Amino acid sequence: MKVDLTFKRGEFQLAAQVELNGGVTGICGPSGVGKSTFLALLAGLLRPNTGTLNFSGVDLIDTQRDIFVPAWKRHFGLVFQNGMLFPHLSVRDNLLYGFNRLNPNERHLDLKTVTALLEIEPLLQRRPDQLSGGERQRVALGRALLYSPRLLLLDEPLSSLDDRLKQQILPFLKRVKEETRIPMIYVTHAQAEVDYLADRVLKMEDGRLGE
Amino acid sequence: MLTPEEIQALYLSAKVALWATALCLPAGIALSWVMARYEFRGKLLLDVLIQLPMVLPPVVPGYLLLLLLGTQGPVGAWLLAQFGIVIAFTWKGAVLASAVMAFPLMVQPVRLAFRMIDPRLEQAATTLGATPWRAFFTITIPLALPGIIAGSVLCFSRSLGEFGATMAFVGNIPGETRTLPLAIYSYTHVPGGESPAMRLVYLSVALAMVALFASHIISRRAERQLGYASDRSLR
Numbered sequence A: 001m002k003v004d005l006t007f008k009r010g011e012f013q014l015a016a017q018v019e020l021n022g023g024v025t026g027i028c029g030p031s032g033v034g035k036s037t038f039l040a041l042l043a044g045l046l047r048p049n050t051g052t053l054n055f056s057g058v059d060l061i062d063t064q065r066d067i068f069v070p071a072w073k074r075h076f077g078l079v080f081q082n083g084m085l086f087p088h089l090s091v092r093d094n095l096l097y098g099f100n101r102l103n104p105n106e107r108h109l110d111l112k113t114v115t116a117l118l119e120i121e122p123l124l125q126r127r128p129d130q131l132s133g134g135e136r137q138r139v140a141l142g143r144a145l146l147y148s149p150r151l152l153l154l155d156e157p158l159s160s161l162d163d164r165l166k167q168q169i170l171p172f173l174k175r176v177k178e179e180t181r182i183p184m185i186y187v188t189h190a191q192a193e194v195d196y197l198a199d200r201v202l203k204m205e206d207g208r209l210g211e
Numbered sequence B: 001m002l003t004p005e006e007i008q009a010l011y012l013s014a015k016v017a018l019w020a021t022a023l024c025l026p027a028g029i030a031l032s033w034v035m036a037r038y039e040f041r042g043k044l045l046l047d048v049l050i051q052l053p054m055v056l057p058p059v060v061p062g063y064l065l066l067l068l069l070g071t072q073g074p075v076g077a078w079l080l081a082q083f084g085i086v087i088a089f090t091w092k093g094a095v096l097a098s099a100v101m102a103f104p105l106m107v108q109p110v111r112l113a114f115r116m117i118d119p120r121l122e123q124a125a126t127t128l129g130a131t132p133w134r135a136f137f138t139i140t141i142p143l144a145l146p147g148i149i150a151g152s153v154l155c156f157s158r159s160l161g162e163f164g165a166t167m168a169f170v171g172n173i174p175g176e177t178r179t180l181p182l183a184i185y186s187y188t189h190v191p192g193g194e195s196p197a198m199r200l201v202y203l204s205v206a207l208a209m210v211a212l213f214a215s216h217i218i219s220r221r222a223e224r225q226l227g228y229a230s231d232r233s234l235r
Helices: A035-043 A093-101 A111-116 A133-146 A162-179 A189-199 B002-039 B041-055 B059-069 B075-085 B089-118 B120-125 B134-160 B164-169 B182-187 B193-226
Strands: A002-010 A010-020 A024-028 A050-055 A058-062 A075-081 A151-155 A185-188 A200-205 A208-209
Touching: A002 A035, A002 A189, A010 A035, A024 A189, A024 B059, A035 A075, A035 A151, A035 A185, A050 B059, A075 A133, A075 B041, A075 B193, A093 A111, A093 A133, A111 A133, A111 A162, A133 A162, B002 B041, B002 B089, B002 B134, B002 B182, B002 B193, B041 B089, B059 B075, B059 B120, B059 B164, B120 B134, B134 B193, B164 B182, B182 B193
Parallel strands: A010 A208, A024 A185, A024 A200, A075 A151, A151 A185
Antiparallel strands: A002 A010, A002 A050, A050 A058, A200 A208
């Protein structure tokens, strides 16, 4: 994936020029430097001011040619900081929200595999408000995985959890990395998390992305 | 027991209130959504215009509707010439008058319900392949349902009680525009009308109470089903 984007909102400016390959890319930096904005640009939730985004040879963004592929056509998964599970749906229906919209030939993982991988089978009938913080994040991860994304974006998925829960979930993320082989971009302010998971680590400071 | 005239007034009131609610519902949802999610020039003015019927004397919107949609009015004359449609002094006009007066009561709770929904839930849906429309109908609308129900019941109840605007726009024609409040008013102005007027008063109070109880019960049930009772993160 080739990224060359700029984004400006008020005083805040972001500039990212980077080439990302498979595996897990960690993006580390303190709060407020633009890490989540960068992921939102990749996911198609924000429009950049200028630049290009090319994934697997296909232009998803090219501001000069007025190309912008919206989020629902990019087929990228995004795991939000606090899961963002749909509160009116059961865990099962949350998990299947994206999966049900896929053609059968686009489904690379099934419900059984993902629930076993993340150990969330006993939670299927529950509501999101009946889950602990760690369970919510595992369900959110499962929901994104079942959508069989071409790229998985993780936006500080552990930041709302205490250290004990973080230690419980990190091995699940490692299992996902090793067993699904889906390329991931993992954003965090915790260096230890990227050291544990990432194959390559980028730093973000004051809206600039670099090695 | 109710007389045929009283039953006619009751039936007409229910018909007018249902149509007015049906008219307000899509417009109320669309406008509430825009007001809850977007900032734009003229938003304050639009807000004031939406709320205006609540604070104006009801006769004023009714009279303005008559000027606009009466057969001599610019829109009314055009509707008559182009489509042969007459709105003033018909039950359709009563629907329009009720809808105008009840619209602010529909918008308030629906707008509040939309504002309580975290927009990132819709974003999460779009990252799972849902188009914005699909996200709206599968995530936003179900989550706003308690507010939509509350707004609909308030709109229906207000329409049942609409008097001033209806009187000014469509008059008090038995069988066509004489709804419950107009029937009560008429009975209080004829000798011996106290007894039927009182029956209709009881009926109006009972209908309003049933509507409000139903609103509370349905909203609470919807909130429980949506997991709002214990999950306060969306509030």
